[in-house]
Amino acid sequence: MSTAASVLVVGAGLAGTEAAWQIAAAGVDVELVEMRPLQRSPAHHSDQAAELVCSNSFGARSSDRAAGLLQEELRRLGSLVISTADHHAVPAGGALAVDRGHFSGDLTRRLADHPRIQFRRAEQRQLPEEGRIAVLASGPLTSDPLAEQLRAFTGREDCHFFDAASPIVQGESIDMAVAFRASRYDRGDADYINCPLSREQYGAFREALLNAEQAPLKDFEQDTARFFEGCLPIEELARRGEDTMRYGPLKPIGLWDPRWGDVNDRDLRRARRAHAVVQLRQEDRAGRLWNLVGFQTNLRWGEQQRVLRLIPGLERAEFVRFGVMHRNTFLESPELLSPTLQFRRRPSLLAAGQITGTEGYAAAVAGGWLAGTNAARLVLGLEPIVLPRTTMMGALTHFVSEGSAGGKGSFQPMPPNFALMPPLPERVRDKRARYGSYRDRALRDLDTGPVPAAMRSMPAATGGHGEAA
Incomplete structure (x- = not known):
């Protein structure tokens, strides 16, 4: 030839x-x-x-x-x-x-x-x-x-x-009676969907992450995953401290739902602000797919569905893709x-x-x-x-x-x-x-x-x- x-x-x-x-x-x-x-x-x-x-x-x-x-x-x-x-x-x-x-x-x-x-x-x-x-x-x-x-x-x-992909859910399956649209500090348009968690909800969610079963990594992935600090699994962040996620992807600062009242009322903000917020970012141009920001994970898929549905607003979430961590x-x-x-x-x-x-x-x-x-x-x-x-x-x-x-x-x-x-x-x-x-x-x-x-x-x-x- x-x-x-x-x-x-x-x-x-x-x-x-x-x-x-x-x-x-x-x-x-x-x-x-x-x-x-x-x-x-x-x-x-x-x-x-x-x-x-x-x-x-x-x-x-x-x-x-x-x-x-x-x-x-x-x-x-x-x-x-x-x-x-x-x-x-x-x-x-x-x-x-x-x-x-x-x-x-x-x-x-x-x-x-x-x-x-x-x-x-x-x-x-x-x-x-x-x-x-x-x-x-x-x-x-x-x-x-x-x-x-x-x-x-x-x-x-x-x-x-190194592929560190977060889960993606269908937008129509998000409960917008609980979640709200906003960008942090109202910068630009309300481009994110935000799921607020109270102190009790956050604690239960973190505990579920800590106890969830992980998917085993292949031998050739273990060294890479061990040192891949730039994109840690959400469950690893949970292990590193009670508030680590709240200072990372679940940071509540700068996010306010107008249904909570006047954002300019400092006392009201202090009393009603969410303890933590899970943000979802639009994945497609039509706005039908939403990515859980910072939620790359190595949990088994069944565990992901169980644990992530503990997040308020995602109780009935339909997952298009589960998170993965692999080379x-x-x-x-x-x-x-x-x-x-x-x-x-x-x-x-x-x-x-x-x-x-x-x-x-x-x-x-x-x-x-x-x-x-x-x-x-x-x-x-x-x-x-x-x-x-x-x-x-x-x-x-x-x-x-x-x-x-x-x-x-x-x-x-x-x-x-x-x-x-x-x-x-x-x-x-x-x-x-x-x-x-x-x-x-x-x-x-x-x-x-x-x-x-x-x-x-x-x-x-x-x-x-x-x-x-």
Whole structure:
């Protein structure tokens, strides 16, 4: 195979596997480079492509759930990874879970046997040369030499090498009869949602944090987490003293709810001011997602839900994402990527998977599908695809390319969720019916929108995008 005429794909994880397959299915040669087993990742245990590291589940299968809708969109677009997952599915209630060994082994064989894919075992230590069409799908554990190349290419501030993400809740699930909108000292607009705690509520919340069960860190994360003082878990702050949180993210100073009375009355302020305040910051431009400020945590997810619902105003909070503390590499994608997943500074280079700031297996596959499809289209002289925002794939891609409302440096990884999608024309109060309406609109727009027409413009001799596993 002539590498000059092929697309380079770096990384044979879920995103790289999907990208390589879509490129080859479009009739374009692929050079797929994977560093394992020559260079081991601290999280992987085999040299198989698309190895599932943390779980064997792709999330809920039902298409009226966010992960399930993403799976269904990928099925309709001919995803190799999702069709292979369906083939190797194991009983898991309402989730799509797979036999890990058979799943990865099958995909590895499919890649190795494809006549247009050169599967090469080597460490990619440098970014592809400028002008070569390539997909960067090296994942959150990108090797140090390539990570250093990324820092040089993007600017050091645009690469994060420790992921400390706070939980995110749906705005409509916050009880605004208890919470209030305000910014500290009334500076600017009332941009934050604030949940006030009395002395007794604060004490109970701190005690619950101290006694909650933590998620175990992997061996390769422990040293990093031990010395990562710049972004401590909220439970660690609670351990460091009774008032440590109150002088940190739960500081009540400068926050006043007009319902408490006249803010200029000093005696009233002294009597009624909250003992502590949990602040939530807007995560998306539409104001439907809210991030708990300073609440990065290493608690187990079930414990997070239990403990965080002790916060007044969050008793019925619906969590879009739970907090995580682990080593990670992801790009400041809104500063770097377009909705086609091309780097703005170098359109011949595309990114896919968790390195772009999406979370979850299905989201990684979706990024691989889009980056691979667009890389093939660039080779063939066709315009890259932009997915409709009304689809889950398009909503995720829009989020990582346009970003959150917090500005530069505030971007954090995001899983698929319905709050990323544009609102429905009419409000649907029942949650299950509302999610069903999102699904119906997404699949209709996927089937009748610009994507099918773009696929028809691909050469007829490609073998198509729907080859079954």
